[in-house]
Amino acid sequence: MKSAISSLDIGVAFEREEEAVHMAFQSASKSTVAWVDGEDEVSAEVDPFALVAADVRKLNKNVKDLLGSDHPVLSTVAQYFFDSESQGGKKIRPTMVLLTSQACSPENVVTPAQVRLAEITEMIHTASLLHDDVIDSSETRRGRASVNQLFGNKLAILAGDFLLARSSVCLARLRNVEVIELLATVIEHLVKGEVMQMKNLLKNRDLNAFDYYMRKNYYKTGSLMANSCRATAALEGHSLEMQQIVFDYGRACGAAFQLVDDMLDFTSNEADLGKPVLNDLRQGLSTAPVLFAYEAFPRIYKLAERNYEAPGDLEEAFKYVQQSDGLERTRDLALQYSNAAVAAALKLEKTVARDGMVNLARKITRPIL
Numbered sequence: 001m002k003s004a005i006s007s008l009d010i011g012v013a014f015e016r017e018e019e020a021v022h023m024a025f026q027s028a029s030k031s032t033v034a035w036v037d038g039e040d041e042v043s044a045e046v047d048p049f050a051l052v053a054a055d056v057r058k059l060n061k062n063v064k065d066l067l068g069s070d071h072p073v074l075s076t077v078a079q080y081f082f083d084s085e086s087q088g089g090k091k092i093r094p095t096m097v098l099l100t101s102q103a104c105s106p107e108n109v110v111t112p113a114q115v116r117l118a119e120i121t122e123m124i125h126t127a128s129l130l131h132d133d134v135i136d137s138s139e140t141r142r143g144r145a146s147v148n149q150l151f152g153n154k155l156a157i158l159a160g161d162f163l164l165a166r167s168s169v170c171l172a173r174l175r176n177v178e179v180i181e182l183l184a185t186v187i188e189h190l191v192k193g194e195v196m197q198m199k200n201l202l203k204n205r206d207l208n209a210f211d212y213y214m215r216k217n218y219y220k221t222g223s224l225m226a227n228s229c230r231a232t233a234a235l236e237g238h239s240l241e242m243q244q245i246v247f248d249y250g251r252a253c254g255a256a257f258q259l260v261d262d263m264l265d266f267t268s269n270e271a272d273l274g275k276p277v278l279n280d281l282r283q284g285l286s287t288a289p290v291l292f293a294y295e296a297f298p299r300i301y302k303l304a305e306r307n308y309e310a311p312g313d314l315e316e317a318f319k320y321v322q323q324s325d326g327l328e329r330t331r332d333l334a335l336q337y338s339n340a341a342v343a344a345a346l347k348l349e350k351t352v353a354r355d356g357m358v359n360l361a362r363k364i365t366r367p368i369l
């Protein structure tokens with residue numbers, strides 16, 4: 001049965017987001033246990049990345065082929081993150097699509113269309129990063145010079161546009177209107193999330209800052225994961241129920257992923273992160289650790305109001321985060337989302353791929369444990 005895709009999905013996503021936000025604020029326990037009923041059936045040895053390694057290995061070459069153009073400069077710039085020197089990132093989005101494809105298939109088969117969808121997700125993600133690095137004036141990405149640093153802002157934007165255009169052509173060639181609609185919505189969400197991020201959360205007192213932050217995270221990170229997992233199920237005509245399960249899985253993984261990223265900005269180091277620490281504060285962004293810390297240290301409002309730009313602001317905000325329970329509560333919330341992703345995956349029939357999905361959801365929070 002074909003589903004009528006509507007904004008209802010987003011409404012449901014937000015209702016659940018609000019539930020989790022509520023839980024985060026109610027939570028008396030300072031360390032959510034990362035365990036879900038039924039998880040003891042899962043084989044801990046299943047490596048999610050190994051299950052999809054063969055397809056992921058071919059991804060760079062396939063995308064480079066898809067990006068061939070009669071314009072050498074455009075091709076070179078767009079292919080920059082898909083060449084052999086690029087460490088290429090973790091490819092978490094295609095990994096999720098491929099694992100979900102396996103787990104939804106009774107025969108554990110991934111079709112060529114699903115492999116192409118996995119490639120499309122990485123192209124859209126990379127296009128957004130090319131634009132993001134221009135917006136953030138980033139000089140590095142994945143341990144290399146960023147495209148804007150190497151080729152300039154204009155070419156970085158145009159190469160991002162080119163990647164997006166090619167990914168749209170590939171998407172259309174899947175000949176599935178529902179899947180096109182899902183991924184087109186993701187592109188809209190990426191732009192919306194980036195614009196939402198421009199708002200100074202604590203400065204706008206009329207906003208429920210945490211709710212706004214979680215919505216922004218859904219648009220910026222969760223939507224691509226949720227909708228591409230759903231799209232791969234839709235592509236093979238799987239039931240609406242199954243589409244909902246894998247949408248929930250992707251959405252929860254996305255929320256956990258962003259919370260982990262925002263926490264590591266305070267707790268990690270430049271070598272591990274591949275970018276400077278306290279980068280979010282430097283950009284004037286108040287993320288979960290700061291929003292939680294604000295409850296105990298309202299003085300943060302003053303610093304946030306001036307985008308942490310006065311001398312000593314970064315250090316002072318960092319001190320409040322450390323002295324508060326902000327980091328603990330951020331970890332707690334990330335674990336709740338990881339649990340939600342595991343619970344969604346456990347609704348699928350037990351297969352190696354399903355166990356891979358569970359283990360991937362757990363790996364997302366490993367850096368903060």
Ligand code: FPP
Pocket residue numbers: 124127128129131132133135136138160164187190191194220221275
């Ligand atoms: C990384 O954010 C950026 C994103 C996840 C999305 C960026 C989206 C846009 C720029 C809108 C345009 C979209 C398209 C599809 C062209 P970050 O700065 O928090 O993370 P980082 O530290 O990896 O840079």
Ligand code: MG
Pocket residue numbers: 132133136138
């Ligand atoms: Mg950035």
